[in-house]
Amino acid sequence: MTAIDTSPSPETRAITQSPGQRVALVTGAAGGIGREIVRGLMARDYLVYLSSRAAESAQQAVDTLMDEAPRGEVRPCVLEMTCTEHLRDVIAMIKARDGRLDVLVNNAGIYLEAPHLEPARPTLALEQPVEMVRESLETNLLGAYQLTQLAVPLMQRHGEGRIVNVSSGSGQLAEMGAGDIGYRLSKAGLNAMTRVFAAELQGSGILVNAMCPGWVNTGVGGPDAPRTPQQGADTALWLATLPDDGPSGGFFRDRQPIAW
Numbered sequence: 001m002t003a004i005d006t007s008p009s010p011e012t013r014a015i016t017q018s019p020g021q022r023v024a025l026v027t028g029a030a031g032g033i034g035r036e037i038v039r040g041l042m043a044r045d046y047l048v049y050l051s052s053r054a055a056e057s058a059q060q061a062v063d064t065l066m067d068e069a070p071r072g073e074v075r076p077c078v079l080e081m082t083c084t085e086h087l088r089d090v091i092a093m094i095k096a097r098d099g100r101l102d103v104l105v106n107n108a109g110i111y112l113e114a115p116h117l118e119p120a121r122p123t124l125a126l127e128q129p130v131e132m133v134r135e136s137l138e139t140n141l142l143g144a145y146q147l148t149q150l151a152v153p154l155m156q157r158h159g160e161g162r163i164v165n166v167s168s169g170s171g172q173l174a175e176m177g178a179g180d181i182g183y184r185l186s187k188a189g190l191n192a193m194t195r196v197f198a199a200e201l202q203g204s205g206i207l208v209n210a211m212c213p214g215w216v217n218t219g220v221g222g223p224d225a226p227r228t229p230q231q232g233a234d235t236a237l238w239l240a241t242l243p244d245d246g247p248s249g250g251f252f253r254d255r256q257p258i259a260w
């Protein structure tokens with residue numbers, strides 16, 4: 001499998017990065033909240049890399065967004081969060097083509113215990129097989145961890161950056177209850193990771209924050225969720241475009257700090 005495919009379809013707009021144009025990477029963005037984050041960044045004139053595990057899904061989403069958006073640019077890339085080679089390749093490709101990365105949104109995620117998924121899977125810590133927990137951690141936490149490690153040096157080249165980790169209230173220790181053990185561990189880990197990177201990058205111009213989108217009508221949230229993907233994307237967009245004196249090391253929902 002080709003790790004990345006950034007060639008635009010002939011129908012799409014010619015790709016021309018304006019000098020100084022900001023560059024963003026949003027993972028798991030062919031649909032759901034991620035696609036709305038891409039749409040919002042394009043509206044703010046960013047050049048955005050949109051990733052999916054499937055090249056066709058990424059290209060379809062890019063074609064749709066390019067047709068709709070009056071500004072910004074979007075390019076597809078293939079990224080499996082559990083594949084180190086993909087993670088390295090996508091950052092190397094952005095470095096070679098654009099020489100900069102301003103925003104990383106770690107949005108890709110799975111919620112294997114989701115009640116709307118068939119067949120239902122074990123959710124209790126007493127019952128869930130460790131392989132299922134491992135899959136959640138590999139995808140939601142370790143993939144984001146490694147991608148962040150790879151992305152930071154590219155941000156450090158120009159002395160600023162914004163990293164947004166799309167977490168969940170399910171990862172809040174303050175609210176921690178029974179069930180959803182793999183998902184909860186992965187998002188609690190993502191929250192811890194947010195604080196550690198924020199502390200290590202303090203004063204570097206790179207702001208690192210986590211957010212919860214609320215309960216959103218997507219593949220993860222299911223059809224009964226009350227929020228639209230656009231509503232779910234709002235706080236992530238706000239964090240991705242913070243001014244230099246914005247917060248770092250925080251956890252937010254609806255642009256307000258929430259308990260860890």
Ligand SMILES: NC(=O)c1ccc[n+]([C@@H]2O[C@H](COP(=O)([O-])OP(=O)(O)OC[C@H]3O[C@@H](n4cnc5c(N)ncnc54)[C@H](OP(=O)(O)O)[C@@H]3O)[C@@H](O)[C@H]2O)c1
Pocket residue numbers: 027028029030031032033034051052053054057079080081082106107108109110111139166167168169212213214215216217218219220221222225
């Ligand atoms: N919806 C909610 O109610 C809710 C609540 C709290 C937090 N969140 C978080 O919001 C984020 C976005 O989810 P969503 O609600 O927009 O659901 P979604 O539409 O299912 O989006 C999740 C995306 O993650 C990607 N993905 C899954 N496994 C992957 C892997 N192994 N490697 C690379 N990409 C992978 C999928 O992309 P491809 O299939 O195209 O590869 C998928 O589009 C997730 O981190 C989720 O935990 C959602």
